[in-house]
Amino acid sequence: MKWLTTNLLVFICINVLVAQTKEVKNYENSMLKIEQKIFMSKNDTLKNEFYLKKFNSSLREKDFGRSYFELSRIRGRYFNDSVALQDFYWNAALISKLVNKLDYAETYYDAYIDLTQDSSINSQLLGLLINAELDSSSYNNFKKNLTLDTALNCLDCLSLIPYYRLKNKLGYIWASRLVPGLGTVFTGDVYNGLGSVITIGSASYGVYYLFLNKLYLSTGIWGYLFIPRFYFGNIRMTKYRLEKLEEKRRAKLAITCELTTKKLLINYPIDFRLSE
Amino acid sequence: MKIKLLMFFLMICFSSYSQINSSFIKHLVLYDLNTEHNSYLNSFSDSTNIDSLDYFKLKFYLLHNKYDTFLDNVSVNPDVLNDSSLLDYSTGHLLKWSISKTKSLIKIDSLFGMNYLNNSLIKKSLLLVEDKTLSADFLPSSLRTHFDEFEKTRNKKAWVGGALATLLPGAGKLYIGRGKSFLGSFMVNIFYGATAYESIHQFGIRNTYSILTTGVFSAFYLSNIYGTIFDLKRIKIEKKKHFLYEVADYQSSGVYLY
Numbered sequence: 001m002k003w004l005t006t007n008l009l010v011f012i013c014i015n016v017l018v019a020q021t022k023e024v025k026n027y028e029n030s031m032l033k034i035e036q037k038i039f040m041s042k043n044d045t046l047k048n049e050f051y052l053k054k055f056n057s058s059l060r061e062k063d064f065g066r067s068y069f070e071l072s073r074i075r076g077r078y079f080n081d082s083v084a085l086q087d088f089y090w091n092a093a094l095i096s097k098l099v100n101k102l103d104y105a106e107t108y109y110d111a112y113i114d115l116t117q118d119s120s121i122n123s124q125l126l127g128l129l130i131n132a133e134l135d136s137s138s139y140n141n142f143k144k145n146l147t148l149d150t151a152l153n154c155l156d157c158l159s160l161i162p163y164y165r166l167k168n169k170l171g172y173i174w175a176s177r178l179v180p181g182l183g184t185v186f187t188g189d190v191y192n193g194l195g196s197v198i199t200i201g202s203a204s205y206g207v208y209y210l211f212l213n214k215l216y217l218s219t220g221i222w223g224y225l226f227i228p229r230f231y232f233g234n235i236r237m238t239k240y241r242l243e244k245l246e247e248k249r250r251a252k253l254a255i256t257c258e259l260t261t262k263k264l265l266i267n268y269p270i271d272f273r274l275s276e
Numbered sequence: 277m278k279i280k281l282l283m284f285f286l287m288i289c290f291s292s293y294s295q296i297n298s299s300f301i302k303h304l305v306l307y308d309l310n311t312e313h314n315s316y317l318n319s320f321s322d323s324t325n326i327d328s329l330d331y332f333k334l335k336f337y338l339l340h341n342k343y344d345t346f347l348d349n350v351s352v353n354p355d356v357l358n359d360s361s362l363l364d365y366s367t368g369h370l371l372k373w374s375i376s377k378t379k380s381l382i383k384i385d386s387l388f389g390m391n392y393l394n395n396s397l398i399k400k401s402l403l404l405v406e407d408k409t410l411s412a413d414f415l416p417s418s419l420r421t422h423f424d425e426f427e428k429t430r431n432k433k434a435w436v437g438g439a440l441a442t443l444l445p446g447a448g449k450l451y452i453g454r455g456k457s458f459l460g461s462f463m464v465n466i467f468y469g470a471t472a473y474e475s476i477h478q479f480g481i482r483n484t485y486s487i488l489t490t491g492v493f494s495a496f497y498l499s500n501i502y503g504t505i506f507d508l509k510r511i512k513i514e515k516k517k518h519f520l521y522e523v524a525d526y527q528s529s530g531v532y533l534y
Contacts, residue, residue: 032315039299
């Protein structure tokens, strides 16, 4: 009995693995077959139909990189069916947004709106998401319409991320100019800040000590070689740390915003339109 | 039942005689459809009786810079070794990647192929960079300039550079062709030498500060000599690689894989 159960389990596992491999293979084979049809067909409209078929297949398989590639081969002028064209523009706008090609996303979205005059929340939400990182005036127009639903107010963070700047940056730099290392400490990098204080302090004291011992040549040379390098290096480090801090805070903001957007998209899902 | 069996055998026969469509492959390459290209080649099983399958697979490896796989499979496929333009393309691209792998391909060609690469520009250039006695007359004028540059560096002696750096800090850099580094090396050594001289003059050699400044000066002085010798070695390798890269570029220009 035990022997039978073990064998049965092994058999199921192997079958699941084989089924998964076959699924991937089937998808690849179907893509290849469509490409062969594209190669054989002489008619542009027919070719366009096959391009669209490939595009939709890749969307179904969530192979978005490939979808974006196939998208570039499809031409709107060869469509005979207006519903298919609408769906194509919608999917094209969405996939371009997903792969972060916002200019293309905007072009396809505008083409979709021109064709459908769609004013549904889903459509406006897609427009808002595309324009959030692209065009602040269009974003504000979308927001005006969408504030009817207060749940959408949380999307304000989208427009804030690209423009986020750390406040009072010059203050950090001046702190480092007055007390070397202080600006770096303020950015949160305490060890490097203290390191700057100790390095510049001891180098200055050493040079002063040489002067006291009447080693004037050494005073000049060590002073010239070390102090300006350490001092200006410390300011440069403060600027570098400030940039890092700004990036870190922007990334944090982006994560929070992404979570908010995800929550919102659960309530107002934006899906691909695959009618076939 | 008999008809079904007949159909089955017919299908097997049909599939084993199916041929690779080279214009379809060209279409896949033109549109950069790498996944489809791979699927297409894999759609023919290895047991299928198609002579050109391995040939197209090798071309695929070359296209995707999988040179190791290409080299592993090239010796068993005489079709590739008979295709002179493919050999030109592969040696040109291999040389940009690895000198030793290019030599391996030349060896494979001499053992299993028609020894086409024996008189090739690449083989002659590889011999030329290793043997100073060989003449460079076979090189076209555009490659001659690069070779002259390499030869100028090749003839420089490490011990001359080291001796010059010992006599005058920075002079070694001037000799090896790093003129811009001369002033930096010279001034740094003068600065540290001056501090060492001043401290010894003031406190004597046994003073801690004197030992420190002399130590720093010695470290910079010796590293300048070592740096000159090390730099020359590096420049020689750099110039050799640059020359061979230019040869590879010359060889593969105008030669297309598909």
